[in-house]
Amino acid sequence: MNTAVNRIKELLGPEIAGPGLAFVAVMLFFSLASPQFLSSATFGSVAFQLPELGLLTLAMLLPVLTGGLNLAITFTANLAGLTVAWVLQANGGVDAGMASFILGCILAIAVGAATGVVMGLVIAYTRAHPILVSLSMMIFVRGLGEFLTRGGDISGFPAFLQPIGHGSLAGIPIPLLIFIVCVLVWHVLLTRLKLGFNTYMIGSNIDAARYSGVNTRKVLVLVYTLSGAMSAVAGIIMLARFNSVRVGHGESYLLITVLACFLGGVNPFGGFGRVIPVFVALVVLQLLSSGLNLMGANQHLATAVWGILLIAVMILRWFAAQLMIFNRRKG
Amino acid sequence: MRKLVQSHATEFALLAVIAAICVVLSLATDSFFSLGNAFDLLNTSSVNIIFAVGLLVVLIAGGIDISFAVAASVVQYVTALILGYIGGGGWISGLLIAGSLGILLGAFNAFLIHRFRIISIVATIATFNIYFGLLMFFTQGVSIYDLPDWLTDRVVLFEHEMADGTWAEITLPVLVMVICVVATWLFITRTTTGRQLYAFGDNPEGARRFGINIGAMQFIAFGWLGMMAGIAGLIQAHYAQEVVPNALYGRELDVLAAVVLGGARLGGGKGSVLGCVLGVLLIAITQNGLNLLGVSPFAFKMIVGAIILIAITLSNTSIEKLLPFMRGARR
Numbered sequence: 325m326n327t328a329v330n331r332i333k334e335l336l337g338p339e340i341a342g343p344g345l346a347f348v349a350v351m352l353f354f355s356l357a358s359p360q361f362l363s364s365a366t367f368g369s370v371a372f373q374l375p376e377l378g379l380l381t382l383a384m385l386l387p388v389l390t391g392g393l394n395l396a397i398t399f400t401a402n403l404a405g406l407t408v409a410w411v412l413q414a415n416g417g418v419d420a421g422m423a424s425f426i427l428g429c430i431l432a433i434a435v436g437a438a439t440g441v442v443m444g445l446v447i448a449y450t451r452a453h454p455i456l457v458s459l460s461m462m463i464f465v466r467g468l469g470e471f472l473t474r475g476g477d478i479s480g481f482p483a484f485l486q487p488i489g490h491g492s493l494a495g496i497p498i499p500l501l502i503f504i505v506c507v508l509v510w511h512v513l514l515t516r517l518k519l520g521f522n523t524y525m526i527g528s529n530i531d532a533a534r535y536s537g538v539n540t541r542k543v544l545v546l547v548y549t550l551s552g553a554m555s556a557v558a559g560i561i562m563l564a565r566f567n568s569v570r571v572g573h574g575e576s577y578l579l580i581t582v583l584a585c586f587l588g589g590v591n592p593f594g595g596f597g598r599v600i601p602v603f604v605a606l607v608v609l610q611l612l613s614s615g616l617n618l619m620g621a622n623q624h625l626a627t628a629v630w631g632i633l634l635i636a637v638m639i640l641r642w643f644a645a646q647l648m649i650f651n652r653r654k655g
Numbered sequence: 656m657r658k659l660v661q662s663h664a665t666e667f668a669l670l671a672v673i674a675a676i677c678v679v680l681s682l683a684t685d686s687f688f689s690l691g692n693a694f695d696l697l698n699t700s701s702v703n704i705i706f707a708v709g710l711l712v713v714l715i716a717g718g719i720d721i722s723f724a725v726a727a728s729v730v731q732y733v734t735a736l737i738l739g740y741i742g743g744g745g746w747i748s749g750l751l752i753a754g755s756l757g758i759l760l761g762a763f764n765a766f767l768i769h770r771f772r773i774i775s776i777v778a779t780i781a782t783f784n785i786y787f788g789l790l791m792f793f794t795q796g797v798s799i800y801d802l803p804d805w806l807t808d809r810v811v812l813f814e815h816e817m818a819d820g821t822w823a824e825i826t827l828p829v830l831v832m833v834i835c836v837v838a839t840w841l842f843i844t845r846t847t848t849g850r851q852l853y854a855f856g857d858n859p860e861g862a863r864r865f866g867i868n869i870g871a872m873q874f875i876a877f878g879w880l881g882m883m884a885g886i887a888g889l890i891q892a893h894y895a896q897e898v899v900p901n902a903l904y905g906r907e908l909d910v911l912a913a914v915v916l917g918g919a920r921l922g923g924g925k926g927s928v929l930g931c932v933l934g935v936l937l938i939a940i941t942q943n944g945l946n947l948l949g950v951s952p953f954a955f956k957m958i959v960g961a962i963i964l965i966a967i968t969l970s971n972t973s974i975e976k977l978l979p980f981m982r983g984a985r986r
Binding site: 395442450452453455456459460462463464466467468470471474475575579580582583586592593621622624625626627628629630631632634635638639642 | 719721767771772773774776777778780781782783784785786787788789791792905908909911912915920921922951953954955956957958959960961963964967968
């Protein structure tokens with residue numbers, strides 16, 4: 325029994341406190357405030373909306389853990405979506421077959437990974453600040469997408485894409501399933517693999533990591549490559565959800581993904597943070613926006629409340645830290 | 656001379672690049688090298704330069720601010736409402752209102768950062784969402800076109816008729832921009848507080864032990880940026896002759912890229928007003944030149960992004976590697 329509890333504690337870590345508390349607070353508040361909140365409709369909408377933001381947040385998470393940022397994720401996702409769209413259109417548009425979709429997905433992930441490789445190489449070899457490198461990559465990728473599409477959108481995809489965006493398997497939405505699989509992959513990567521361990525090492529202290537024999541350059545390149553590839557997965561899901569691709573879809577998610585990471589207890593300087601608390605934070609954000617929607621507010625108010633929530637969690641964390649210092653002095 | 660070049664390496668590199676681009680563009684197009692075009696460039700980049708010198712102060716103090724562009728939108732909107740309420744006003748009252756509102760919003764950031772020890776990027780991403788969400792929620796995205804006459808009337812400070820009969824004009828935004836640039840330059844290089852900002856940005860703990868008031872530094876840096884953002888917001892409303900709530904959304908990252916291109920360091924303690932102005936101008940000149948060359952506007956961002964990416968890569972790859980003869984001189 326005790327070992328099981330310890331296992332769970334180990335799985336969640338101390339970071340769960342913030343998002344966990346927020347989850348309970350949000351659930352309590354909305355179940356009292358709105359009678360329709362505790363219904364399958366709410367959770368259905370959360371389940372369908374979660375993956376887009378969630379996958380992008382996963383893409384943001386790895387660079388944040390190394391003490392960086394990847395500001396290019398949303399436009400990389402758009403570019404990956406465009407890649408799929410072009411492959412489908414080149415193979416007959418609405419009549420395109422499954423094979424061309426799979427080919428499109430592979431190419432899309434390759435495109436996403438390619439942007440990541442370039443960023444990773446620049447960051448690892450010149451030690452330029454990741455914010456700056458990914459920012460210029462973001463401007464470049466956005467420009468490339470706008471140049472190739474002339475700012476328009478591409479739509480008209482085969483019917484078999486419909487289930488990927490809107491279908492359910494055994495009652496669970498397919499996008500959510502894909503998202504959960506990605507969450508598990510990231511969790512295993514960060515807790516079980518050498519790459520994950522080295523990611524944390526680099527985030528804590530990159531020089532110490534290098535002196536202890538970690539190939540920091542290789543790890544950084546891999547981290548940004550994986551981040552780019554995950555953005556591409558998000559782009560494919562967005563294509564299936566909206567049934568169209570346009571550069572700028574999901575643009576407003578960019579800073580929300582950073583917010584979700586911080587809300588999930590990830591250290592802004594890197595080195596500390598887990599996948600599961602970030603997942604809980606994402607659920608909290610979506611519940612908040614669905615709950616506010618039910619009460620008649622729009623997405624903009626939800627955005628403001630997300631900001632307030634982040635500050636509230638940060639202030640609570642500060643109080644907790646003060647309290648700990650106080651107790652230690654007393655004892 | 657050599658000393659001057661070495662101590663201002665970034666500024667001279669930027670100047671050299673700008674000069675090279677100007678020479679190429681003057682030869683390639685007949686309209687680039689003209690007074691009219693130069694004045695146009697100044698008129699259009701005024702707002703960005705005002706933002707940039709404000710952001711520079713925060714970067715020097717070791718912080719980062721994501722929220723200033725949407726803060727400027729908030730200031731714009733509220734100022735327009737206040738001006739409508741008091742019925743008219745003038746440039747003096749307009750700038751005072753906008754500046755004070757900006758300082759207020761900046762001080763809120765500083766309060767969160769200093770009082771609760773929230774890292775500046777976390778705090779300002781949160782306030783970014785709060786400011787923008789609340790602005791869009793309360794305004795419902797409605798623009799204001801009914802502005803006082805003094806605000807929308809173009810003020811021409813200097814004009815000169817060109818040989819072909821068109822007028823080259825310098826308008827009010829340029830004057831405001833010059834005042835802001837000179838004020839910031841005086842502030843950070845010629846006052847004790849300004850030098851303390853550099854010390855604080857370079858080493859906060861050292862600055863604290865030296866007797867510098869840390870809290871005051873945060874409030875001064877973010878207050879200065881807030882004031883500049885407020886002024887820039889009003890000038891942008893003057894330039895566009897309308898107040899659109901999401902007009903400045905997304906501007907923060909463009910300005911950040913330009914400022915860091917100009918040699919400011921993310922992490923604090925480094926940066927100059929000249930470099931920051933040159934950074935904005937480099938991007939503006941590139942866009943202007945591409946326009947005159949007849950390149951599709953959709954390709955602008957792509958090329959600008961690529962240029963910034965290359966510039967960062969080169970500026971971080973140590974100059975010694977590229978120019979071996981400098982190595983001896985540096986030691």
